Amino acid sequence: MTAGQAPLLEVRDAVLSFGQTPALRGADLSVAAGEILAVMGPSGSGKSTLLHCMAGILVPDSGEVRFDGRRVDRMREPERSELRRDRFGFVFQFGQLVPELTAEENVAMPLLLGGTRRGPALAEARGWFPRLGLDGLGGRRSGELSGGQAQRVALARAMVARPDVLFADEPTGSLDSLTGEQVMEQLVDAVRENGTTAVIVTHEARVAACADREVMVRDGKVTSLRLERTGP
């Protein structure tokens, strides 16, 4: 992040427990506009919980979460829901497409939920298919798509409303190396083209290597390392 530039997303001293189990123990993190950040860490470290707090899906027990200067942790659920719908896009490990809908309808869904009429929404959705190598697949349902295809449809759905932030939780976790690499290339191209900020939770170093910067979450805290030297 450039010095003096206000972060687009900011978490300060976030604490969150699930019952007796602490997930975040004072997590701090800032993400600049347009930055692609990888959040790494072992299983159970709290990295997905951190993403959910940043995205307004969860609210920390204490601490602050800010998006574009606004306190997300103080918003009521309808306001957070609106924020997620209008400003954020999401990609999860298993795509989570709606099985009853076609791929095109899945992609169009954020636009339809945002009030765009069906015709223009579907037309906009269709525009994403050739870009992501999905030509001719718009009419298929999720059961008729390969894992890589379904994940690219999920990426299109996350990006179709041109969100300010894309949140991706293990976006290639269910894919083989080569397919995962292709999906990551397309994800990075799509967010760069759109100027979207991206927060990617991953345990895979090669996914983190696609990001501008990576942080580690360990025991509910964020470690941000920068190399002062590269020699032994």
Add this chain to the structure above:
Amino acid sequence: MNVPLTLLGLLERQSSHGYDLKRDYDTYFSPGKPLLLGQVYSTLGRLARDGKVVVGPTEPGAGPDRKRYVITDRGATEVEEWLTEPVETEQHLQTELFTKVVLALMLGRDASAYLDLQRTAHVARMRELTEVKRTGMLIDKLLADHSMFRLEADLRWIDVTQARLGALAEEVRK
């Protein structure tokens, strides 16, 4: 890297001048770390001495490098054998990374901070290789992939070691 056998392999593809061999070697097998021309000629000299290549007559033309090297049957047999043998696996791997961690624990230093720094250096290198893969030709991608998978293996080791540091410290300080 087995330079003599790699040069022999390139000569099996077609006879060549020393400089052209060096260029092909650098392009395909050692981008960013070119062979010294002197090493190419000394290697070719040994291959000729051992009957694996023969040196053709000096060809007319400009420049010093006008001798054409041709692989012999003996050389081709050696290439054939080499290409079908598995590469020896590392039986007694004692990397500097491993040594640093164990020594740090023995000396009561912060091995965890070192591992974090090493992890960051590895991911930074992977980021450079990702750029090579994005912009390079398929052969560059192949080489970058090989480096990346090895770095990933190190990173898995770093993660597991990070989780075991406490127990490891007790063991090495006994």
